[in-house]
Amino acid sequence: MTEADLDLDVDLEGEFEPEDLQGPKPVAHVGPPVLVVDDLHIVYRVFGGKARAAAKSGAANVRAAKVEKPSFVKRLLSSGSGHVGAVSEVHAVRGISFVARHGEAIGIVGVNGSGKSTLLRAVAGLIPPASGSVYVDGEPALLGVNAALMPQLTGERNIMIGGLALGMTPQEVDERFDEVVEFADIGDFVYLPMKTYSSGMAARLRFAISSAARPEILMIDEALATGDAAFKARSKARIDEVRKNAGTVFLVSHSIATIEAMCTRVLWVHQGQLVMDGPADEVAEAYKEFVRAHRRANTSARAGGVGPRARSKRRNREVAEAKTGDATPSDGQATDAADAKPTAE
Numbered sequence: 001m002t003e004a005d006l007d008l009d010v011d012l013e014g015e016f017e018p019e020d021l022q023g024p025k026p027v028a029h030v031g032p033p034v035l036v037v038d039d040l041h042i043v044y045r046v047f048g049g050k051a052r053a054a055a056k057s058g059a060a061n062v063r064a065a066k067v068e069k070p071s072f073v074k075r076l077l078s079s080g081s082g083h084v085g086a087v088s089e090v091h092a093v094r095g096i097s098f099v100a101r102h103g104e105a106i107g108i109v110g111v112n113g114s115g116k117s118t119l120l121r122a123v124a125g126l127i128p129p130a131s132g133s134v135y136v137d138g139e140p141a142l143l144g145v146n147a148a149l150m151p152q153l154t155g156e157r158n159i160m161i162g163g164l165a166l167g168m169t170p171q172e173v174d175e176r177f178d179e180v181v182e183f184a185d186i187g188d189f190v191y192l193p194m195k196t197y198s199s200g201m202a203a204r205l206r207f208a209i210s211s212a213a214r215p216e217i218l219m220i221d222e223a224l225a226t227g228d229a230a231f232k233a234r235s236k237a238r239i240d241e242v243r244k245n246a247g248t249v250f251l252v253s254h255s256i257a258t259i260e261a262m263c264t265r266v267l268w269v270h271q272g273q274l275v276m277d278g279p280a281d282e283v284a285e286a287y288k289e290f291v292r293a294h295r296r297a298n299t300s301a302r303a304g305g306v307g308p309r310a311r312s313k314r315r316n317r318e319v320a321e322a323k324t325g326d327a328t329p330s331d332g333q334a335t336d337a338a339d340a341k342p343t344a345e
């Protein structure tokens with residue numbers, strides 16, 4: 001993660017126009033626990049890269065994995081490539097624990113690469129933990145923007161495949177077909193291959209499929225980012241409906257306004273760790289302050305002509321501080337940053 005990436009995509013002011021935010025803020029009527037995440041660690045192993053270079057790149061969560069020395073034959077075959085067997089490990093989620101209850105809408109925020117999507121995918125059972133556990137009561141449904149629907153197949157076929165993947169029966173998919181098409185607002189495009197869709201149409205269809213499954217745990221990964229105001233209003237209504245029926249909703253978004261409008265609680269993830277967990281407005285406010293402080297720090301670093309080496313050193317210091325639970329956005333901006341530092345709970 002580079003420093004420039006740090007605030008990339010974070011939308012403080014929001015994608016919502018004020019009229020989209022009409023209606024009361026969601027209030028959690030929480031029931032019994034539906035999900036327990038206990039000291040979860042997720043590690044990706046990346047093969048074939050230059051492990052040492054990756055580890056030295058400064059990313060806090062990347063390190064060269066210990067690998068067996070390649071055999072003589074492998075070394076012979078690899079002659080010239082110089083890095084056969086190179087394996088990097090990305091420790092994307094580091095010791096996260098929390099309990100989610102029926103009726104909660106939980107937003108997950110954090111800068112790029114902080115581990116939000118990985119956490120969501122692990123909770124959905126799509127990635128095995130390196131250690132720790134996820135206990136779920138119910139069937140989580142995750143069909144985010146990056147979900148692998150098949151571009152060469154029509155929307156109609158993808159609705160069937162996606163619905164089945166989310167545990168619906170073919171009959172249930174048939175019954176909800178019109179509702180999905182209407183919700184996604186794709187009209188007759190549903191009979192064309194998905195590769196002909198705009199990214200917004202595809203994202204709307206994914207959200208429509210995932211929420212049509214009426215899951216007990218609905219997980220939404222950035223699916224709302226590309227919709228227009230009307231789609232967002234429909235999505236908010238759908239999320240409220242799931243929550244009111246005592247389901248649980250998880251929402252990853254770079255838009256803090258979306259998170260504040262739709263969630264009752266927010267988890268703030270930073271470099272794979274949970275740095276704050278609490279009521280949506282409190283955590284959102286702290287996170288916004290953190291991002292603003294970072295932006296100020298970056299702006300003044302650029303204005304002061306701080307070079308990439310100095311920025312890299314400072315980033316490494318931040319990473320070390322984050323590891324000890326004392327991350328500040330920039331020690332060069334202590335007064336700005338002090339209020340905003342993520343502190344481990």
Ligand SMILES: Nc1ncnc2c1ncn2[C@@H]1O[C@H](COP(=O)(O)OP(=O)(O)OP(=O)(O)O)[C@@H](O)[C@H]1O
Nearest residue numbers: 044046090092110111112113114115116117118119
């Ligand atoms: N399939 C993968 N293989 C290896 N590393 C991965 C993989 N997916 C994610 N990562 C790494 O894991 C870390 C967390 O990534 P993740 O996508 O979970 O973060 P994020 O907070 O969702 O980021 P963004 O906001 O940019 O979507 C990053 O360092 C990323 O590079």
